[in-house]
Amino acid sequence: MLDKVLTPAAFEARLYEGWEAGGAFSARPESSAEPFTIMIPPPNVTGSLHVGHALTFTVQDLLIRWRRMQGRDTLWQPGSDHAGIATQMVVERLLAGQGVKRREIGREAFLQHVWEWKAQSGGTITRQLRRLGASLDWPRERFTMDEGLSAAVREVFVTLHEQGLIYRDRRLVNWDPVFQSAISDLEVESREVNGSLWYLRYPVAGPDGAVEPDRFITVATTRPETLLGDVAVAVHPTDPRFADLVGRFAVLPLVGRRIPIIADEYSDPEKGTGAVKITPAHDFNDNALGRRHGLPMPNVLDAEARVALDEIEGDLTAVDGVAEPGFVRALAGQDRFAARESIVAELDRLGLLEKVEPHTNAVPHGDRSGVPIEPRLTLQWYCDAATLAKPAVAAVESGRTRFVPKQWENTFFAWMRNIEPWCISRQLWWGHRIPVWYGPDGHNFVARDAAAAQEAARAHYGRDEALTQDEDVLDTWFSSALWPFSTLGWPEKTAELHKYYPTDVLVTGFDIIFFWVARMMMMGLHLMGDVPFRTVYIHGLVRDEKGQKMSKSKGNVIDPLELIDSFGADAMRFTIASLAGPGRDVKLGRSRVENGRSFITKLWNAARYCEMNGIAPDGGFDPAACTTPLARWVLDAANSAVAECTAALENFRFDEYAAALRRFAWDGFCDWFLEFSKPALASGDTPEAREARGAAQHVLGVLLRLMHPVAPFMTEELWHQLGYGEEGSLIRASWPTAAEVRDAAEAREELDWLVALISTVRGVRAEMNVPPGTAVPLLLQDAPAATLERGARWMDTIRRIAKLSELQPLVGEPPKGVAQAVLGDVTIMLPLAGIIDLDAERARLTKERGKAEGEARKIAQKLDNAEFVARAKPEVVEENRERLSAAEAEVARLTAALGRIAA
CATH class of the missing domain: 3.90.740.10 (Valyl/Leucyl/Isoleucyl-tRNA synthetase, editing domain)
Incomplete structure (x- = not known):
């Protein structure tokens, strides 16, 4: 029996360990399945999980889990970046705390300290990603300073130098006087x-x-x-x-x-x-x-x-x-x-x-x-970015790589069409040492290793000469630019490289279009002859609930691990997905994640209700054989949810995917179907009961599969506990497809009418403050015979859920004191005289409308003030626009409520 209270911590770690140990995340290069590949934007080895990571990794995991369920051979390539200047800073500070200075101990000793720190403390974020549920192919984890990737870096440097695309020049750079190194534009604020x-x-x-x-x-x-x-x-x-x-x-x-x-x-x-x-x-x-x-x-x-x-x-x-x-x-x-x-x-x-x-x-x-940085004239190594940029621009222009949302292509073009030479050398110790050696006269030898440099020097001088390797290291973005193919084994011709390159989707923030996306495009096209990814999905920033940028000074920074501890990973993931609209920043806060947990809990409770009512997986159930309108309606609704969710994910509309899940799971399945089916389920082993149970178990199985990409833990636990499969097997289950449903349109029309009728009655009762336990009659004006027959058929359900005493056609003139609403071609009327004080309700609604109108006017005046709009922060202006929209909607609602009360 499922626990009465949903406790994510009771199963999250266990399920993740089971998935990982069972190889559920593993790519299969030997398989004939169509590949689907995402390269993780490698987080800094110094990093830890923050809300920006929570957004980008949730989106990536959602896509990977969905495509895996579709039968694709998925590779989500994990790894981390050595983060040259950031890591060097961390270790220097640690040593300074011990009274040790980098330059006093020398390069080799310092680098030994860095590698020791990396072994002990680096990679914290990769452990934290497991808490989020990220299904990365961990055995393939790479590090930009591991030997394979370092060999690729040297190969690229030498190749581009031989082609005249890497050269040495004396130019102005951003110079950091503290690190005494050139830094990239990205590292300047x-x-x-x-x-x-x-x-x-x-x-x-x-x-x-x-x-x-x-x-x-x-x-x-x-x-x-x-x-x-x-x-x-x-x-x-x-x-x-x-x-x-x-x-x-x-x-x-x-x-x-x-x-x-x-x-x-x-x-x-x-x-x-x-x-x-x-x-x-x-x-x-x-x-x-x-x-x-x-x-x-x-x-x-x-x-x-x-x-x-x-x-x-x-x-x-x-x-x-x-x-x-x-x-x-x-x-x-x-x-x-x-x-x-x-x-x-x-x-x-x-x-x-x-x-x-x-x-x-x-x-x-x-x-x-x-x-403050200093523009400083120094001798550095440069890459001819302008030459490499031209094929990358052409690839986006021709659609070989597309940006989602499309407007980010303009950002890409603006940068790439005016790109400056790329300074690729850094005056640091931690990083890929530049593969250049100098002779006693300063002549340089670019080579893949010291032996090759020595051989070139012997040929140049006619004798052996002592060589000194360049002291500088390469810009971190140089090795990151090779990530889509160096991680797959390049320059070796590996099976992984053949199958998984080009990759399918890159998920990243707009802030590194210039520095990472552009460089990967340049290097991939030049060295691999093809784009590194077919689609670049650009997400927004994560802000607080008011739309303000998070900062420690404002005290509004949110720790995703704390949210996971409080509400579970699924709740946070679902909330992020529901807010991740195209081109929009994500406004995240505890209250919104708490709402996400309410949805996750709703499905858990619905599953427990099904379990308590004997609803269990039934391999012999045939949706096409169903005859009752209720069963056919919920099965048809499940088909619609499958179509909506699939289309939303195909179009990177994660907000629409989450909305479709919530709409069907909460409203269609939990609130309506399970409520409508209670009499049937209580009737024993009748045909109606069997169909209701069969439809319920089928739809619940569909829901668990539809929700798995965004809420993997809860769905996996329910899948096993309810008997749909072995523990840890949902991750490998197939993505649902539409089931055959007979006379679906007829069932949809009938049950949609029933839902609309009950919802309208409930709405009117709530607006008029009708006591919840008071049953009232319902009159239908101008109702055709078919509608009256439908009402009679569902009278028990309507009476029970809408709290009605009867449902009758209106004969003659409407009685005094009715609340009315239009439902299609029919006007429904609730006689409320004697049940509520109509004059008091009119006064209350009028007063509330006046307050709402006043609020709307006040906000509108503020937004009409050009000076306010120009000077206020964008998030403040947006918050006021949202408040105005809400106030106007409230005015419309109250006006409609007043209009329903007949004099």
Whole structure:
């Protein structure tokens, strides 16, 4: 007998262990079944399960379980990413707590600590995914730093280098002074900072090179500390204020060198003074301008963002009242912000600081170090992303890979059609070491291993020479870009690679379309000759119930493991699916998961009711042989649910899938069919009872299979406990198909009418505050004979459920004091005079409508205020729109209720 109370913790771990031990998640490369493949977006080895993971992994597991039940040979490839900078940061902090510094112990010792940490603490999230019910093929788990994937990385680097698609160049990068490494755009976050705008006066040089008395060109800057690296002042070509200065020179304050005043459309006459200082080694826009004009690009900050004078030492010139080399030399080694204060103070002393204004601007920060990043000119390895991007763009344009929702294709195109060279080297220790070795003269040898590099060096020098491997490692996204085929054994021609590539669906968030999706497309097409996935399903963010982004500072972060502990994994999964509409963020909260648990509990209780009433699996039941309208109706409704659920999943409409389940399971099966069937079930071994039991067990079996992808634990437990199959066998059961039902349309018409009649009567009773136990008569106006016959046939059921004393056609004029509603072509009337105080009800409903109208007006006025809509956060505006919609619906409901009461 099923437990009276649903307790997910009593069976979740047991069932999962049974599935995993029994190989239920395993792909079968040797089988002839059509494959269905999803590659897990590899979570960081440092990570733990958060609500974003709960969304993406629920969706992936739902798809995998569904396709597995359809008979597909499913592979959900598990694994994790070494997460270069994140992992290095974690281990460095752990060592710092022990008084150990990375650079003091050296590279090899540090990497030993990282591998030890990974063995002991890494991969926490993979254990947590089991709590969620994720049916990944765990024996195939890969790690981006394991030997197989590392070999693939080296192979790709060498191959692309041989093809001229990987090269070395000196370019501007995002530089993190804490990690002393280049970082990707994804690892940079923009933060609003309250700072200052400094107006600096640059003296103008005369024809003889000397400073012209009282002639300056003023620039406005947020970064006076980079002044030391200025190489020009730019003005707009059409700005009349500077027309006579273009082609002349300014004298760089503090440094003393002459720098040209140039014309370029980059300078905006409407911003600042219209003149801008150009520092190509420390600003991305300035760098682009510097390249256009062939300007020098001196670095004036070192790897730790301290002042470095090596590249400008020769330019230091004493200029009376403008520059003193001794002051600049004293800045060497100062932190950039300390140097800023010193420079501003010196400019003020020299009379070259015109003014300072408060200024708020977006400053890029390292998302892990938390410090402002520095645009820095360094020698790095690059990948020719523009060349690799063209086939990827064409693949999406032609439909070989499609985005769902489709609008995300525009995001993909915007990035790929304007893609910059990809900086693939990082100045870290943890990661794939760049497979390049250098000879004593700096000549580089790109090779798959040290032996091959040594052989190439011998051929180059004519003798053996000592080689040194490049100190840098590859960007984490480089190895992640190979994930769809490196995990399948590439470059070896494996059976898995042949069968499971290209994969079917990639499920991911929009935030990594640029950084992961795009790179996988580029690498897959170039190295495999085909797209890595046929469909990219892009889901939204998970927000709190009010639509606000979750953050620790707001205190609204939700722990999915706590939700699982409180409500069970199935409840959380079902809630996520029900909220996962296309292009929508998921608004998740405890109350919504609690509602999800109510649905899961509803089916558990219905199954227990069936068990208590002798409803058990019957292999001999034939749906086509059913004759009673009730049995045929519920069987037909089950067929409709199968069709709706299948179509929803085919179209990635997880919200519609969940809605179809809830609508049929809760309303159709539990609330209506089981209620309607009570008299039959109580009648013993009659034909009606046998049909009711047969239909019930058939439909319950269909429901368990339909719900299994989203609620695997509860459905698997019921499947076994009720006798549908052995423990752990539902995961392998077939996805349901439509059963043959005779005269389905006739049964549907009759029972749908019955449901509508009872629902309408219940609604009117509730609106009019009719006491629940009071039976009232029901009058039907203009009812045809067929409707009256149908009513007579189901009178016992109607009387029992709708609490009616009788059902009669209306003869003559309607009596005074009736509540009425329209049902198809018939008007139904409930005579309520003497049962309730009609005047009091009219007054109550009128008052409630007035309140609802007032609320609607107040919200509408707020939304009509353009300033509110422009300034409020998007989630606040959306919340108000939802409140307005709810208030308007309440007004309509109350108006309809008032209209039902006859005077």
